[in-house]
Amino acid sequence: MKRLRNLGAAAAVLAIAVLALQYGTVSAQKKGxxxxxxxxxxxxxxVAAQCGALSKALKAKDIKKATIAAALLNESGHILMADGRCPSGDWAKGAKTLQGCSVVVLAKLKAGDVAGASGAFxxxxxxxxxxxxAHKGK
Ligand code: HEC
Structure with missing residues (x-):
């Protein structure tokens, strides 16, 4: 009897943990x-708007427009990590790539190196x- 009760308690704890995990993951992906x-x-x-704008500006060798788009992509890398939005290591890796590569794009643009900026992009x-x-359509 006691064993059965323990089993029931363990099952309840497990169910709560699974629920918490699911809720945490889903809410973190959809919103902060x-x-x-x-x-x-x-x-x-x-993100997609500035990615498109950056691609277009690089093709047109428009350094001013490319710089604004790259700066906003850098911000988006930080925003995606803020407010409890990040649910996983893959998410963090993606957001940090946005942060880091946008910094390189900006440095190349500042040096007038559009080809280098395109590589970093x-x-x-x-x-x-x-x-x-890891996260889209999941
Ligand atoms: C840190 C994670 C992350 C990064 C980095 C990221 N995305 Fe997304 N993206 C998502 C998630 C999650 C969704 C699905 C959102 C949903 O449907 O609720 C999504 C959806 C989208 C969509 C569909 C939007 C819609 O209206 O359905 C586009 C377009 C998109 N991303 C473009 C991009 C581009 C371009 C980049 C890179 C410059 C990028 N994303 C980087 C997580 C990310």
């Missing part, structure tokens, strides 16, 4: 803890893939 912007909104309005998009593989 207190801020309004959902991941989807950040992607559409900020290509590496930056690897961060999109890292996070999407």
């Amino acid at each position: 803890k207190t801020r309004s912007a959902t991941t989807k909104q950040l992607m559409g309005g900020l 290509k590496a930056l998009t690897g961060g999109c893939a890292t996070c999407h593989k």
Whole structure:
């Protein structure tokens, strides 16, 4: 009888842990803890928008526009890590790639090196893939 009770308690603890894990993961992916912007909104309005703008500006060798887009991509790398949004190591790796590669893009642009900036931009998009593989459509 006592053994059965212990088993029941263990099952209850496990169920709560699984629930907490699921809730934590899902809420962290879709949205942060207190801020309004959902991941989807950040992607559409900020991350993908500035990624497209940067790609276009680099092709046009427009350093001024490319610099603004790269700076906003750098911010987005920080925003994705803020407010309890990060649920995993893959997420962190993707966001940190955005942060780090955008810094290189900015340095290359400052030096007038558009080809170098384009190379760093290509590496930056690897961060999109890292996070999407683990979290998009999940
Ligand atoms: C740290 C994680 C992460 C990084 C980095 C990231 N994304 Fe996303 N992205 C997501 C998640 C999660 C979704 C799915 C959001 C949802 O549907 O709720 C998503 C969705 C999207 C969408 C679909 C938006 C929609 O309206 O359905 C686009 C477009 C997108 N990302 C582009 C990008 C681009 C471009 C980059 C790189 C410059 C990037 N993302 C980097 C996590 C990330």
